[in-house]
Amino acid sequence: MASVTPRGDKFLAQVRIKRGGAAIFSESKVFETRSQARSWAERLEAKVKAEGPARHASSKTTVGALVRMHLKAQQKARPLLGRSTIHNHEKIAQEFDQILVRDLKPKHLIDYAIRRKTEDGVSPATIKSDLSPISAAFGVARIAYDIDVDQEGLTAKSKEIVRWVDQEEEDALLAEFARRNAHHQTAIDMTLIYKFALAFPRRLGELGRLEWKDIDEKRRTITVRKVKHPKKKEYNDQEVPLLEPAWELLKIIPKVCWRTSTCVPRI
Incomplete structure (x- = not known):
């Protein structure tokens, strides 16, 4: 009241x-x-x-103040918190002292990362360490400090980007693959691998596990081993149809080993 x-x-x-x-x-x-x-x-x-109290608090609290608030809570729970951790929190708090919690956007973090990389020449790992106090403070802000934060704008899934490789780009790729194939130590025909990956789009690990013995020529299918699944971590094999482009490519890929991709024969 x-x-x-x-x-x-x-x-x-x-x-x-x-x-x-x-x-x-x-x-x-x-x-x-x-x-x-x-x-x-x-x-x-x-x-x-x-x-609501939480939303109002976010309209008055800066990102820097939230980071310091979280640091104070950590120091209370862990009195022997390292000096480097304290310094890192204070440094990033100063960087974001003028930005309200409710106004923080991914662009602010990206701009900081670019500035640190171009001006200070630091590594991505260092930038990640710099920003970790913000991530930690935002993660507990609603529960621990009753401050509403918009994590959706900061941690949402990446937007899907659909883009076709243009002809000039594909020609450049194929030219580079041809140059590498001409080297005497090259064992894998990257041109065939590239074309097959387009005709049979799967994860890189799944493509690498394909074997000749898993092909059913009568049904024109192939068993893809250990397909990634959110719950099934092992033995999630799937029988997948081989459409015409992929089927025709398999006819010309040399069977020099047990893999469907060309490689040095297993001894």
Whole structure:
């Protein structure tokens, strides 16, 4: 609830919201007059109740402040927290002190990463370490600090991009494969592998496990071993049809070993 109390010759306005007997929101401000204090407190109380305490907190808390808040909680739980960890939190907090939690977008993180790489020449691993305090703080912000964060915009799945290789690009690829194939130590015909991967699109690991013995010539199918599955981690084999382009390519791929791809014969 909102309250106004005298504080010397001024007035202290305070808004406290409780849930289950515990305070879930508290904010105060000093004003010159009682009417100013009352007006501010009533408007803030209405706004917090409409938005929810967590969402309102995100509109006032900067990313830097959230990182420091999480660091303080870690230090309380682990008094012997390393100096490098403390330094890393403070460094990234300073970088994002001017950005509100609700305004943080992937572009802010990308811009930081590019700046660190181009200006400081640091490795991707270092950049990941730099940003880890933000990730950790955002991960627990809603539960631990009652601050609403929009993780969807930061951690959502990548947007699907559909793009065809143009003829100029494919010609360049095939020319490079031909150059490599001409080398005397080359054992794998990358031109055939490239064409077969287009005709039989599978994961790289699945293509590499294909074997001649798994082909059913009568049914024109092949058994793909250990197909990736969210639940079945092993022995998830599938019989897959070989369409005309893939079937025709298999006719010309040299059977120099047990794999369907050309390779050095197994001894």
